[in-house]
Amino acid sequence: MVNKKLIYIVDDVQMQRELLADHLTANMPAYEIHCFSTGEECIAAVKVRPAEIIFLDYNLNSQVKDAMDGIEALQELKSIAPQTEVVMISGQDKIEVAVNTIKHGAFDYIVKGEGAFVRAEKVVFNIYRFHKLTATASRYKTLMILFGIGMLLMVILVIFLQNNGYIRNSPGWY
Amino acid sequence: MSDSNKLTDLSYLRSLTGNANDKMAKYIRMFTTGAPLSLQQIEMYSLNKDWDAVKQTAHALKPQAGYFGAKGTEELLKEIERMAGDKSELERMPAAIQNLKAQLDIIVAELEESLKEFDN
Numbered sequence: 095m096v097n098k099k100l101i102y103i104v105d106d107v108q109m110q111r112e113l114l115a116d117h118l119t120a121n122m123p124a125y126e127i128h129c130f131s132t133g134e135e136c137i138a139a140v141k142v143r144p145a146e147i148i149f150l151d152y153n154l155n156s157q158v159k160d161a162m163d164g165i166e167a168l169q170e171l172k173s174i175a176p177q178t179e180v181v182m183i184s185g186q187d188k189i190e191v192a193v194n195t196i197k198h199g200a201f202d203y204i205v206k207g208e209g210a211f212v213r214a215e216k217v218v219f220n221i222y223r224f225h226k227l228t229a230t231a232s233r234y235k236t237l238m239i240l241f242g243i244g245m246l247l248m249v250i251l252v253i254f255l256q257n258n259g260y261i262r263n264s265p266g267w268y
Numbered sequence: 269m270s271d272s273n274k275l276t277d278l279s280y281l282r283s284l285t286g287n288a289n290d291k292m293a294k295y296i297r298m299f300t301t302g303a304p305l306s307l308q309q310i311e312m313y314s315l316n317k318d319w320d321a322v323k324q325t326a327h328a329l330k331p332q333a334g335y336f337g338a339k340g341t342e343e344l345l346k347e348i349e350r351m352a353g354d355k356s357e358l359e360r361m362p363a364a365i366q367n368l369k370a371q372l373d374i375i376v377a378e379l380e381e382s383l384k385e386f387d388n
Contacts, residue, residue, distance in 0.1 A: 108298060109299065116284075
């Protein structure tokens, strides 16, 4: 059985989370999708099985007044699973709200409404590409470090050979 | 009622669900049961002058109205959310809520009518 990557959707409005879940399930079969109505439920799930991506509603307390709000849930999620990318979703199109969520570690911000579902799909693709590029950059970094160490060892070896008379300080090295 | 006089337009929801009857019926039922409850909450919070709660509830209902093509209702909810959030023009709130109630009654009736098509 292929292990699918996980996406969690957190929204206190049932229609909102199910529409997004249905859309992503239909268009992104490589992902397994789970829905939660509160940030607290999602945090408990992440502790057991971290997701690759979490779509998190900004206003999580419209139904349950003392529920954790989106920013609190974002902070907690990033502290327990820093590798998980969190995408905030909100009905507010205010730029300061978007900036605030990015400051707190969100990968992106989506405004609810027409077009939000297609945008969510694009964000999943962007996260996939970002992770792939990060992994490639990390591999190149490791290669560069190994190359640097190799060069350093070569210089040390040449200095050692020179100091002990095995090679001369002149062209030809005979 | 002709389609042009309707408050709702299901074309966006159709495209979102791939025109699947079971999904259309599921989302219509969610709205026709959930929206009247949200309206009751808005009325109750407004009577208690709990403007933050009015704002939150209107905010949550707003995109749902949009998914059913009820653009006028979406705008009205945006206005209620703004008045409650800024705590301004609150004298207009009762009329706005009455207007919302009237629009939701029509929307729910239209959606229940369209359910017949998707339940077949």
